[in-house]
Amino acid sequence: MKRSLFAAALIVLCAALLTGQGKTLNLFFYSPELTDQYNDMAREYKAETGVTLDITVNQADYVTLLRAKLNSGDIPDVFMSSAYADNTTYKDYVYDLTNADFIKMLEAGALNGVTVNGRITGYPFLVQSHSFIYNKKVFSAAGISALPRTIREYESAAQKLQAKGIQPFATGFKEWWVLPQTAWQVLAPIKDSFGGDYANFVDKLNSRDLKFKDIKEMSTVFDVLDLIKKYGGPKPMESDFNDQCSLLATGAAGIIHQGNWAEDSILKTAPDAKIGFLLGPVGSAAGKAGIMFDSNQTIRVAKDGPNVQAALAWLRWLTTSDYGKKWIPDKIKQLSPIKGAKASSAQLAQATVGLLAAKTPSYSWYYQRFPTGLEQGLGIILQGYCAGQTDRQQTLDALDAEYTKIVNASK
Amino acid sequence: MGPARRRARIARGLEFFGMTAPALIAILLFVEIPFLMSVTFSFTKWNGLDKAVKFIGLANYRELLMSDPAAGHAMIFTLLFTVLTVVSTNVISLLFAVILDARIRGRNVLRAAFYIPNIISLIIIGYAWRFIFSRGFDSFSALTHMRIFQLSWLGDSRLAFFSVAMVSVWQSIGFYMVIYIAGLQTVPREQLEAAVIDGTGPVDRFFRITLPLIMPSVTVAVFYSLSNALKTFDVIFSLTFGGPGTATTSIALDIYKTAFSDSRFGYGTAKSVVLFLLIFAVTVFQLSAFKRREVES
Secondary structure (H helix, E strand, O other), X not given: OHHHHHHXXXXXXXXXXXXXXXXXXXXXXXXHHHHHHHHHHHHHHHHHHOOEEEEEEOOOOHHHHHHHHHHHOOOOOEEEEOOOHHHHHOOOOEOOOOOOHHHHHEOHHHHHHHEEOOEEOOEEOOEEEEEEEXXXXXXXXXXXXXXXXXXXXXXXXXXXXXXXXXXXEEOOOOOOOHHHHHHHHHOHHHHHHHOOOHHHHHHHHHOOOOOHHHOOOXXXXXXXXXXXXXXXXXXXXXXXXHHHHHHHHHOOEEEEEEEHHHHHHHHHHOOOOOEEEEOEOOOOOHHHOEEEEEOOOEEEEEOOOOOHHHHHHHHHHHHHOHHHHHHHHHHHOOEOOEOOOOOOOOHHHHHHHHHHHOOOOEEOOHHHHOOOOHHHHHHHHHHHHHOOXXXXXXXXXXXXXXXXXXXXXXX | OOHHHHHHHHHHHHHHHXXXXXXXXXXXXXXXXXXXXXXXXXXXXXXXXXXXXXXXXOHHHHHHHHOOHHHHHHHHHHHHHHHHHHHHHHHHHHHHHHHHHOOOOOHHHHHHHHHHHHHOOHHHHHHHHHHHHHHHHHHHHHHHOOHHHHOOOOOOHHHHHHHHHHHHHHHHHHHHHHHHHHHHHOOOHHHXXXXXXXXXXXXXXXXXXXXXXXXXXXXXXXHHHHHXXXXXXXXXXXXXXXXXOOOOOOHHXXXXXXXXXXXXHHXXXXXXXXXXXXXXXXXXXXXXXXXXXXXXX
């Protein structure tokens, strides 16, 4: 009697387990400022397909946690990373999307960063731009009508702001990642010396034929960093991302170096703030000042996960469904890599589109081609320069030593 | 030995082993075996992601000893930081323990108040102090115009060292105060009363009677604070992330950056083996030096 009852219970349990279980996909993302938008999208996907998206969001320790997960076998079905150099870093773990049907629906330019030897290693998530961002009301209050494009023009704008009692720059120098994005923008026209091709420039750096101390344009980089620090208020090394966004939003600072992802944080502090992009100075050549525009944040599908087809189905939905096509422009309010996507109404997205239409120089995020780990390594060295720990020559030597170390470590 | 006695001995041995086995197995699984795995990884070159691991012998150790100035700076920072925080923490906690051992009003409330920072996670403390040092001090300086609030406590390379040390000491005082209070309770009152009758002053009483008798507590407290200070990570990670530049990078933070930012797991584990040997040497030396001063009452 007891045995048959047990057998019956077991059969019922197995039946329950095999049927009626919705699928769950594990997603591991960063950019916690987009958490609400991730959850919204997950709700919509579940309503339309019944598949649950279990999204974990982390920022500060993302790379560390991702490595720990990949190593311990707790591989997320879908994760995020940068483009370019990260294609090689995660090569053992990513699913090749070259033959996926939805890839054709993405802009060719956005796919540049994820293509290696003709294979597509990731799905471009957001197209972003970064440069100097200015508060329009502050600028007009200080009487600055012509937007600066050269170092001298930036200095005179800073002086005008300071004369009005406004801190010209909120430096962001406490974050190691703000320094590379600021510095490498100044160096952006370097591709002209390398046949217009960043790959050529980075190859020479990687083979150590070219060193930072040989690049004379680095002195302009240091000039710009010096300028930002000089007009960066009383505690320039303590300014972090939050400081930048809140000071710009309230009009306590006039200029920050950030990207269109900062708009959400800025508008949360001051919903009526009016902001725009300034072209980044590259020295005295006003015509070469531009913005950094690329698709760097990439979604990658884990090739060894049990849910590869479900992950591909989700990406297909993201690219082709009505909600998916509107998600980035309307909810995330940034630029979408999907062909024919409508432009977002966000101020910086509109500014980007306008600048591109006016044929302003737009440079790709070439510094993401540096071997993985160098963004933080070089950023910390530049931070040391700004803190006064090293002079220019020592900084150049330190940049070269770090680059050589990482290149050797990855051989 | 007769067979019966041998069997009895084996039975007793098994019984002891059975009692300690759970703890032994746990330590083996979660501490010893991972540690040995670390040591084997320290002889390899691995980026933490590739499925292939390359054996390179002692090359990591050679690089660490000869061509890594960043590791050298981290070592110097950590040693200076350790000296400052161990001395400050123990002196201040002992002082508070003595004050809060006397029968003063509100003694228990004060003890709890000093202990609370120790309960809060160091990461949260780091972020809270980060806010205080930058925005808090900005407000204070606007109110009081005192020079001390206008200095860049987290942005100046030299001041950042003291900021980090101060926060670390502030957080740990409660814990060591508890150890010292417990030690002070064991000092027999009759000896102190005899000393009072003999006419010794309070300072003399402390240094000649109390301090030698609480040496076991001092040994424990110094050992623990020493080994923690050499491993400092949390407070620096959240206050400055080793910055500005590398001004406040400790050995543990340097290991973390080597492994997770430079993607050099082999080299990172080699550095952590060296850190282990350093802590081992320092604490063994400290324990033997202090044990010799312990006095039975």
